[in-house]
Amino acid sequence: xxxxxxxxxxxxxxxxxxxxxxxxxxxxxxxxxxxxxxxxxxxxxxxxxxxxxxxxxxxxxxxxxxxxxxxxxxxxxxxxxxxxxxxxxxxxxxxxxxxxxxxxxxxxxxxxxxxxxxxxxxxxxxxxxxxxxxxxxxxxxxxxxxxxxxxxxxxxxxxxxxxxxxxxxxxxxxxxxxxxxxxxxxxxxxxxxxxxxxxxxxxxxxxxxxxxxxxxxxxxxxxxxxxxxxxxxxxxxxxxxxxxxxxxxxxxxxxxxxxxxxxxxxxxxxxxxxxxxxxxxxxxxxxxxxxxxxxxxxxxxxxxxxxxxxxxxxxxxxxxxxxxxxxxxxxxxxxxxxxxxxxxxxxxxxxxxxxxxxxxxxxxxxxxxxxxxxxxxxxxxxxxxxxxxxxxxxxx
Numbered sequence: 033x034x035x036x037x038x039x040x041x042x043x044x045x046x047x048x049x050x051x052x053x054x055x056x057x058x059x060x061x062x063x064x065x066x067x068x069x070x071x072x073x074x075x076x077x078x079x080x081x082x083x084x085x086x087x088x089x090x091x092x093x094x095x096x097x098x099x100x101x102x103x104x105x106x107x108x109x110x111x112x113x114x115x116x117x118x119x120x121x122x123x124x125x126x127x128x129x130x131x132x133x134x135x136x137x138x139x140x141x142x143x144x145x146x147x148x149x150x151x152x153x154x155x156x157x158x159x160x161x162x163x164x165x166x167x168x169x170x171x172x173x174x175x176x177x178x179x180x181x182x183x184x185x186x187x188x189x190x191x192x193x194x195x196x197x198x199x200x201x202x203x204x205x206x207x208x209x210x211x212x213x214x215x216x217x218x219x220x221x222x223x224x225x226x227x228x229x230x231x232x233x234x235x236x237x238x239x240x241x242x243x244x245x246x247x248x249x250x251x252x253x254x255x256x257x258x259x260x261x262x263x264x265x266x267x268x269x270x271x272x273x274x275x276x277x278x279x280x281x282x283x284x285x286x287x288x289x290x291x292x293x294x295x296x297x298x299x300x301x302x303x304x305x306x307x308x309x310x311x312x313x314x315x316x317x318x319x320x321x322x323x324x325x326x327x328x329x330x331x332x333x334x335x336x337x338x339x340x341x342x343x344x345x346x347x348x349x350x351x352x353x354x355x356x357x358x359x360x361x362x363x364x365x366x367x368x369x370x371x372x373x374x375x376x377x378x379x380x381x382x383x384x385x386x387x388x389x390x391x392x393x394x395x396x397x398x399x400x401x402x403x404x405x406x407x408x409x410x411x412x413x414x415x416x417x418x419x420x421x422x423x424x425x426x427x428x
Contacts, residue, residue, distance in 0.1 A: 096133075369427060378398070
């Protein structure tokens with residue numbers, strides 16, 4: 033009897049785990065997560081707080097940004113919204129982050145009348161009674177407005193919209209004692225210090241797609257699709273925001289690829305700074321995606337993608353080892369002033385010449401002829417044939 037009871041309770045607990053917290057993707061930060069709505073078939077909160085939503089009006093399931101069926105909610109802009117109730121964990125605090133994906137069909141109007149704005153999320157009653165307000169995000173024509181209240185005053189940040197109608201866009205805002213940052217699609221687009229440093233506890237319900245003014249039928253509600261809405265009681269880091277945007281944990285790549293003496297950061301479209309690991313010395317002139325060493329040693333790179341900074345491991349460049357690997361390739365003369373002769377290279381082999389910073393300065397197919405390097409500036413270069421590499425010096 034006791035065993036059966038234990039088995040029954042275990043089954044209930046396992047069901048809760050499978051259909052509750054474990055539904056949250058691994059790239060979603062769990063630390064200080066107060067609300068998480070994936071909208072996968074229902075308006076339920078999948079955080080440990082369990083604040084489930086109540087649909088009001090014509091809010092229907094729709095495809096999400098991955099074209100997954102019934103994995104987002106569409107709002108008709110005509111008095112429809114989702115009401116969560118009073119969520120105490122996201123007000124009366126000095127730190128907060130809000131993240132969501134939207135695909136709006138109407139941006140509202142700026143400057144308002146307020147009857148023409150499109151609310152995305154709110155914990156707000158009326159601007160004429162500030163002690164009933166906490167925060168709201170609204171579409172106002174050419175901007176998203178982020179408004180915060182402390183019980184006595186309100187302050188807002190108007191961030192210009194850089195995206196269009198009917199397209200998925202990731203929005204994330206952080207509030208840290210009044211310092212607000214706004215990210216569109218993982219990129220920091222606006223930031224400002226507000227005079228308000230604490231978000232007021234208004235005891236108002238948290239609404240998605242609506243604010244108080246919907247009680248008056250002349251005011252608009254959100255028109256479009258919303259998905260993956262989360263609220264945290266702390267500011268998210270730039271790397272966490274990148275992960276939410278890319279839907280991948282540790283999405284900023286810190287790995288390197290090594291070909292001979294050339295190291296290449298695998299993360300594209302970022303800022304780079306290379307270092308000599310022995311002594312952690314910065315290489316101030318080496319800020320490209322690739323770095324070609326001229327001396328044996330250990331090197332790494334710091335990658336900065338939209339404020340998410342990651343550091344690669346240190347890799348060893350051993351010119352003794354490189355010379356041994358490339359001993360079958362012969363070049364002469366070295367130093368060279370005009371024509372570089374090559375031996376032991378197969379016909380139709382692809383050859384590249386890289387400068388000291390890893391930038392390609394020559395790309396050709398070997399046809400058994402010499403390479404004309406007379407147009408190159410004096411300095412160190414690297415001949416790359418397949419995975420093999422050999423250093424030479426141009427001296428005119």
